[in-house]
Amino acid sequence: MQEQLSEKNTDFNPAHLLSEFNQQYSRIMTSLMNTPPSADVSKFSIRLGTLFAKAALNNANDLNSLLQVQLKAFSRYAALGDYIVKKSQGIDAVPAIQPKTDDGRFRSSEWHADVNNPETSNTTLWFDALKQSYLIGSEYLQGFFQQTDGLTGKEKRKLDFYSDQVVNAFAPTNFLQTNPDVLKATRESKGENLLNGLRNLADDLEAGKSVKMVDDDAFELGRNIAVTPGKVIARNRMAELIQYAPSTETVHSRPVMIIPPWINKFYILDLSPKNSFISWLVGQGYTVFVISWMNPDESYRETTFDDYLKDGPLWAMDVIQSITGQNKINAIGYCLGGTLLATLLGYLAGQPDRSVDVSTATFFTTMIDFGEPGDLGVFVDEESVSQLETKMEANGYLDGKSMASTFNMMRSNDLIWHFVINNYLLGKPPAQFDLLYWNSDSTRLPATMHSYYLRKMYLDNKLAQPDGISVLNTSIDLAKVNLPTTFVSTELDHIAPWRSTYNGAKLFTSEVQFILGQSGHIAGIINPPSKNKYGYWTSTKELSVSADEWLESATSNAGSWWPKWEKWIKRYSCKKVPAREPGSDLYTPLADAPGTYVNL
Numbered sequence: 001m002q003e004q005l006s007e008k009n010t011d012f013n014p015a016h017l018l019s020e021f022n023q024q025y026s027r028i029m030t031s032l033m034n035t036p037p038s039a040d041v042s043k044f045s046i047r048l049g050t051l052f053a054k055a056a057l058n059n060a061n062d063l064n065s066l067l068q069v070q071l072k073a074f075s076r077y078a079a080l081g082d083y084i085v086k087k088s089q090g091i092d093a094v095p096a097i098q099p100k101t102d103d104g105r106f107r108s109s110e111w112h113a114d115v116n117n118p119e120t121s122n123t124t125l126w127f128d129a130l131k132q133s134y135l136i137g138s139e140y141l142q143g144f145f146q147q148t149d150g151l152t153g154k155e156k157r158k159l160d161f162y163s164d165q166v167v168n169a170f171a172p173t174n175f176l177q178t179n180p181d182v183l184k185a186t187r188e189s190k191g192e193n194l195l196n197g198l199r200n201l202a203d204d205l206e207a208g209k210s211v212k213m214v215d216d217d218a219f220e221l222g223r224n225i226a227v228t229p230g231k232v233i234a235r236n237r238m239a240e241l242i243q244y245a246p247s248t249e250t251v252h253s254r255p256v257m258i259i260p261p262w263i264n265k266f267y268i269l270d271l272s273p274k275n276s277f278i279s280w281l282v283g284q285g286y287t288v289f290v291i292s293w294m295n296p297d298e299s300y301r302e303t304t305f306d307d308y309l310k311d312g313p314l315w316a317m318d319v320i321q322s323i324t325g326q327n328k329i330n331a332i333g334y335c336l337g338g339t340l341l342a343t344l345l346g347y348l349a350g351q352p353d354r355s356v357d358v359s360t361a362t363f364f365t366t367m368i369d370f371g372e373p374g375d376l377g378v379f380v381d382e383e384s385v386s387q388l389e390t391k392m393e394a395n396g397y398l399d400g401k402s403m404a405s406t407f408n409m410m411r412s413n414d415l416i417w418h419f420v421i422n423n424y425l426l427g428k429p430p431a432q433f434d435l436l437y438w439n440s441d442s443t444r445l446p447a448t449m450h451s452y453y454l455r456k457m458y459l460d461n462k463l464a465q466p467d468g469i470s471v472l473n474t475s476i477d478l479a480k481v482n483l484p485t486t487f488v489s490t491e492l493d494h495i496a497p498w499r500s501t502y503n504g505a506k507l508f509t510s511e512v513q514f515i516l517g518q519s520g521h522i523a524g525i526i527n528p529p530s531k532n533k534y535g536y537w538t539s540t541k542e543l544s545v546s547a548d549e550w551l552e553s554a555t556s557n558a559g560s561w562w563p564k565w566e567k568w569i570k571r572y573s574c575k576k577v578p579a580r581e582p583g584s585d586l587y588t589p590l591a592d593a594p595g596t597y598v599n600l
Helices: 002-008 016-031 039-062 063-088 121-146 154-170 180-187 192-206 275-283 306-325 336-349 375-377 382-395 400-409 414-427 434-439 447-458 498-505 547-553 564-572
Strands: 230-235 239-244 250-252 258-260 290-291 328-334 359-363 483-492 513-516 536-538 554-555 576-578
Touching: 002 180, 016 250, 039 063, 063 121, 063 513, 121 154, 180 192, 192 414, 230 306, 239 306, 250 400, 258 306, 258 336, 258 498, 275 290, 275 564, 306 328, 306 336, 306 414, 306 447, 306 513, 336 359, 359 498, 359 564, 375 564, 382 447, 382 498, 400 414, 447 498, 483 498, 498 547
Parallel strands: 258 290, 258 328, 328 359, 359 483, 483 513
Antiparallel strands: 230 239, 239 290, 250 576, 513 536, 536 554
């Protein structure tokens, strides 16, 4: 056997490998010992433990419900035993339980019993049984807490969410001994994958990072990402305004203004050229402007939601009018940028004498009615917001990493454990993926603004209420907004659940088109026609029906929703005029796109 190993890998040196393991292990332990425990994490653990204990105690007093959950689990395990016996005898059998269709953890063939292959039958049956046993145990734990009485709705939501985190963390895929793909890689590389994984972990800990999703060196703004030609044509304390250079000889006279979220940076809509919505839109013959927000520091502590409105889209609209001579603008808002766009529309409805107005509004994955915020509601209650406010008071802002961690937890299998397996167990380098690069480029949130946003929107749902909020001394009533509107939401959105965005669309009383794309919050929007990857649903039903009734009546369409939307907005974009180069006599270009604020 040793001779065989030597023939396959003459460089194999167990002593050297062990020495390297010890060196990387020492680096990891040094980093861990130099990282003080977080008081916030300790407090949170105590509160969560108390909640789980309360649920367990309540269940212990409801023996009938507890018995029903246990009987279901016993039935599942009995079916698993029957499955194992039949498969071991070469008899076809139906699994006791199957992973959900969107669960990618068990796609490897090693997780599925193959009794027709004598060389692997025992191994695959063992891993298949382990997989099903884990799924049954997960179902039992989740069912145990779901049937708990005596808890508030928010408490139940927290139990559901954190019980999911527990079962995700203990999946057999996350451990060397119970992941067949990792075991195979370890055998084939003689342990080099584990050594590489330790190096990756040590590097991340020393850099003060959580698990690394992407190769930071693979992308550079302005070189291979955010490369659509354009100029920064205006700048203020809050934002830069970018105007993109035309790629057609003529353009629609009515310009387009994009309001991105300030939780992340604008170039989600200008990733690598093949994935750039902005580049595609310019190519359809539109003059496109985008707001690039400042990444605030402590000096922005007192910056308000009103400041984002006044020095964001209102300021940008004045500049756009001056450059193009147009007093009507087609506006697009993405996520939180869409929430600001809705506020802008409510404000403009109360300002009939303003010289420049919005002609059409498009909302990408936008929450306006926050009555059902989905999993984000787990993190937004009075206790959590008060704790965040205390943290923001110390710094003057909320670090973007905190928000990123929250979003990642909402899809922990895809955005946490997948990378743990890839980077630390398989020992592979991080991916070179433009979307993940953007996702890792987080921004900070000013304390005053973010507190207002969490309280007025998430806790009190005031934007959805007539005159619920007032901005720039103007009461906001979205029912008074009267212009064509399109909402684009996505089926698997974990940040802005589509049924909630649908409820927000119903707040407008004028023409509203609703498009439901496949996939999630980002991939469902960044869905270029050239890829033909995800489809979308449309319906002629009035939005007065429920979200589920709308979906039942909807037509499934193949390919990207971009052309469908562009056909709609073209109707409101007026005649063609000669293409406009960025800037004007009053607004001399200040810098090339993507500008300077995006690098802060």
